Amino acid sequence: xxxxxxxxxxxxxxxxxxxxxxxxxxxxxxxxxxxxxxxxxxxxxxxxxxxxxxxxxxxxxxxxxxxxxxxxxxxxxxxxxxxxxxxxxxxxxxxxxxxxxxxxxxxxxxxxxxxxxxxxxxxxxxxxxxxxxxxxxxxxxxxxxxxxxxxxxxxxxxxxxxxxxxxxxxxxxxxxxxxxxxxxxxxxxxxxxxxxxxxxxxxxxxxxxxxxxxxxxxxxxxxxxxxxxxxxxxxxxxxxxxxxxxxxxxxxxxxxxxxxxxxxxxxxxxxxxxxxxxxxxxxxxxxxxxxxxxxxxxxxxxxxxxxxxxxxxxxxxxxxxxxxxxxxxxxxxxxxxxxxxxxxxxxxxxxxxxxxxxxxxxxxxxxxxxxxxxxxxxxxxxxxxxxxxxxxxxxxxxxxxxxxxxxxxxxxxxxxxxxxxxxxxxxxxxxxxxxxxxxxxxxxxxxxxxxxxxxxxxxxxxxxxxxxxxxxxxxxxxxxxxxxxxxxxxxxxxxxxxxxxxxxxxxxxxxxxxxxxxxxxxxxxxxxxxxxxxxxxxxxxxxxxxxxxxxxxxxxxxxxxxx
Ligand code: SAH
Numbered sequence: 001x002x003x004x005x006x007x008x009x010x011x012x013x014x015x016x017x018x019x020x021x022x023x024x025x026x027x028x029x030x031x032x033x034x035x036x037x038x039x040x041x042x043x044x045x046x047x048x049x050x051x052x053x054x055x056x057x058x059x060x061x062x063x064x065x066x067x068x069x070x071x072x073x074x075x076x077x078x079x080x081x082x083x084x085x086x087x088x089x090x091x092x093x094x095x096x097x098x099x100x101x102x103x104x105x106x107x108x109x110x111x112x113x114x115x116x117x118x119x120x121x122x123x124x125x126x127x128x129x130x131x132x133x134x135x136x137x138x139x140x141x142x143x144x145x146x147x148x149x150x151x152x153x154x155x156x157x158x159x160x161x162x163x164x165x166x167x168x169x170x171x172x173x174x175x176x177x178x179x180x181x182x183x184x185x186x187x188x189x190x191x192x193x194x195x196x197x198x199x200x201x202x203x204x205x206x207x208x209x210x211x212x213x214x215x216x217x218x219x220x221x222x223x224x225x226x227x228x229x230x231x232x233x234x235x236x237x238x239x240x241x242x243x244x245x246x247x248x249x250x251x252x253x254x255x256x257x258x259x260x261x262x263x264x265x266x267x268x269x270x271x272x273x274x275x276x277x278x279x280x281x282x283x284x285x286x287x288x289x290x291x292x293x294x295x296x297x298x299x300x301x302x303x304x305x306x307x308x309x310x311x312x313x314x315x316x317x318x319x320x321x322x323x324x325x326x327x328x329x330x331x332x333x334x335x336x337x338x339x340x341x342x343x344x345x346x347x348x349x350x351x352x353x354x355x356x357x358x359x360x361x362x363x364x365x366x367x368x369x370x371x372x373x374x375x376x377x378x379x380x381x382x383x384x385x386x387x388x389x390x391x392x393x394x395x396x397x398x399x400x401x402x403x404x405x406x407x408x409x410x411x412x413x414x415x416x417x418x419x420x421x422x423x424x425x426x427x428x429x430x431x432x433x434x435x436x437x438x439x440x441x442x443x444x445x446x447x448x449x450x451x452x453x454x455x456x457x458x459x460x461x462x463x464x465x466x467x468x469x470x471x472x473x474x475x476x477x478x479x480x481x482x483x484x485x486x487x488x489x490x491x492x493x494x495x496x497x498x499x500x501x502x503x504x505x506x507x508x509x510x511x512x513x514x515x516x517x518x519x520x521x522x523x524x525x526x527x528x529x530x531x532x533x534x535x536x537x538x539x540x541x542x543x544x545x546x547x548x549x550x551x552x553x554x555x556x557x558x559x560x561x562x563x
Contacts, residue, residue, distance in 0.1 A: 006028075007088075009117070013199070126209070131242040132242050140166075165228070189212070195210075356407055357389060360440050373393060393407075422448065424470075466478050475487070477516070486505075488548075492534075
């Protein structure tokens with residue numbers, strides 16, 4: 001009789017989530033080898049097998065014992081929770097075998113049986129947080145040097161992976177999770193959704209939703225998996241959801257701009273969506289004859305017959321079919337609409353977005369410009385008035401070139417939206433104090449629209465009254481008596497907003513533009529993604545010889561958006 005080695009992942013812990021093959025293998029085995037807690041979890045499936053259970057740290061001796069018994073002719077099951085190949089026993093068993101010269105042809109038979117890993121079970125309990133590119137990182141530095149773990153967290157943060165942290169914290173390992181949070185905050189918003197699941201599918205299961213900023217306030221231990229969303233992950237009705245793709249919005253720089261969840265869900269921002277297809281005939285052609293075929297497929301599906309070969313179907317069609325089946329009781333018409341596959345030649349329209357203004361100093365739109373803007377926006381577009389002297393125009397179009405050409409014909413100044421430089425000049429008292437205008441225009445021309453780590457507003461006011469609030473912008477320039485005063489690092493948002501630090505007075509006219517260019521270039525080069533200018537200034541302490549100093553800020557509790 002020859003022995004056999006099963007390496008079994010038994011899933012998160014409930015019998016409902018063990019695979020059939022894992023159950024069979026446990027049944028077939030003579031010996032079960034595993035960590036005591038794990039043996040207890042599957043005890044209900046045992047039928048008199050011999051049990052070799054050991055403590056957590058004796059993994060190597062467990063693996064050796066398993067190999068020894070299998071070679072002696074027994075069927076041995078080495079068990080791991082989740083999947084045995086994910087921080088489990090599978091690798092270790094092979095290492096022990098390799099060490100003693102085992103080969104597949106001549107050695108004892110090995111079968112690794114996959115299980116549902118914590119990233120999957122915890123993900124399911126949270127909603128659909130994984131969905132897109134994700135990674136697992138174990139915070140245990142027992143066998144891996146911390147520097148390497150930190151490097152991986154950094155890389156995952158930078159590349160916008162969804163991150164599942166295994167072994168996040170133990171009684172004695174408490175610093176790692178704090179450090180992980182700090183690293184991820186370099187790249188991700190403090191509001192990033194974070195799901196914390198303890199004992200998934202076991203007794204005392206607990207599921208909590210929090211944010212990257214607040215995650216440490218929750219109970220995190222050895223039975224917990226922490227899932228950190230990517231930049232698009234959102235929370236809806238207590239569920240953590242990572243959309244399958246990123247936004248489809250673009251601006252002048254044609255860069256992708258992340259849409260906020262509520263914006264994504266608008267029909268016009270997802271022109272390929274079910275609603276956009278089935279809804280008004282406005283943006284897209286009404287469902288073509290192709291949808292009748294799909295309707296037929298749906299009816300067949302309800303009788304359990306397939307018309308199209310599986311391979312021909314896209315995930316989109318499968319999803320449509322499932323939805324149509326759900327809606328089938330609403331009558332065949334709805335079903336047909338819901339099932340509509342994209343009409344052939346379907347080109348999803350994207351939302352083109354850009355900011356428009358009458359000029360750098362000019363604040364007055366002409367009636368003709370207003371009318372034309374309304375016309376361009378049409379029924380489906382949007383015109384938004386912002387607090388930054390800009391009107392944002394959003395138009396569903398597959399031809400942004402035509403839109404920008406029309407806007408330029410109208411004499412409007414166009415700017416990309418998002419994390420770019422914006423010059424916010426005053427109106428120079430309707431042009432009466434015109435001496436500064438040329439400088440404002442030059443700065444706009446040289447820097448306006450340049451991409452930055454975070455939006456960067458340069459305020460430019462034409463006299464010492466500074467009535468357009470230049471000192472309240474990231475960079476404030478005040479033209480006064482033929483020279484310039486400079487303010488840096490205002491906190492432009494928040495209840496504890498404050499003016500910029502007055503760093504220089506009387507800067508000569510020929511110096512101001514190159515100086516601003518150097519300041520902006522430094523910020524662009526050295527700031528972290530999403531780091532606001534004032535935070536950057538505070539962190540680096542000095543820019544172009546100007547030194548950051550603590551502004552007299554009132555003591556006030558921070559509030560997040562919506563509070
Ligand atoms: N092989 C296992 C992982 C073992 S490492 C798997 O594939 O899931 C141990 C870590 O896994 C724990 O610290 C925790 O982060 C995670 N984990 C395992 N089971 C879990 C469960 N039921 N609920 C939450 N986290 C779990």
